[in-house]
Amino acid sequence: MWTKASGGSPTTADSRGRTRPRRWKSPADVLIPAAVGGVLSPDVVARLAAPLVVGPANNQLTDDSVADLLAERGTVWVPDFVANAGGIIYTLAREVDGLDHAAATARVEVIEQTVSELLAGGGTPLREAVFIGGRAIRFA
Structure with a gap:
C-alpha cells in the first residue's frame, strides 16, 4: 500500500499498517521494481542511488517524462x-x-x-x- 507522508516522501505500509520511508538512497547495484507500478517519480529519481533499474512491475514510471530524468542522471532503465x-x-x-x-x-x-x-x-x-x-x- 502506498501512502504519502509529511513532505511528500514515498512511504510504504507494512502488514501492520505502520508507514516506513522507502530507501531510495540505499546503495544498491540494481533497483528491481516488482508488484507495484508507478514507483519511479521525479522525486524518487532525484534520490535514487542504484545505477540500474530493471524489474517486472508494470508501468514503473509515474509519467513518460521520468524516462528522460533517468537518462539525464545516467541511470540505466530497462x-x-x-x-x-x-x-x-x-x-x-x-x-x-x-x-x-x-x-x-x-x-x-x-x-x-x-x-x-x-x-x-x-x-x-x-x-x-x-x-x-x-x-x-x-x-x-
Missing part, C-alpha cells in the same frame, strides 16, 4: 515491457508455433540483443523500446 517479454515470447513459441523448449528458449534469448540495441540507441530506453516494438509489429 522498460518493464522489455524485461517482461520472455514469458509471452516463450508461451507463444510453445503454444502457437509448436516449438520445443530449446527453440522457444532461443527466441527468448533474443531479448538480450533487444536490450543492447535499445540501450545503444540515441534516445531514452523508453523511446528506443517503443521504436523497436513498432518496427517489429510493422514487419510481423
Whole structure:
C-alpha cells in the first residue's frame, strides 16, 4: 500500500499498517521494481542511488517524462515491457508455433540483443523500446 507522508516522501505500509520511508538512497547495484507500478517519480529519481533499474512491475514510471530524468542522471532503465517479454515470447513459441523448449528458449534469448540495441540507441530506453516494438509489429 502506498501512502504519502509529511513532505511528500514515498512511504510504504507494512502488514501492520505502520508507514516506513522507502530507501531510495540505499546503495544498491540494481533497483528491481516488482508488484507495484508507478514507483519511479521525479522525486524518487532525484534520490535514487542504484545505477540500474530493471524489474517486472508494470508501468514503473509515474509519467513518460521520468524516462528522460533517468537518462539525464545516467541511470540505466530497462522498460518493464522489455524485461517482461520472455514469458509471452516463450508461451507463444510453445503454444502457437509448436516449438520445443530449446527453440522457444532461443527466441527468448533474443531479448538480450533487444536490450543492447535499445540501450545503444540515441534516445531514452523508453523511446528506443517503443521504436523497436513498432518496427517489429510493422514487419510481423
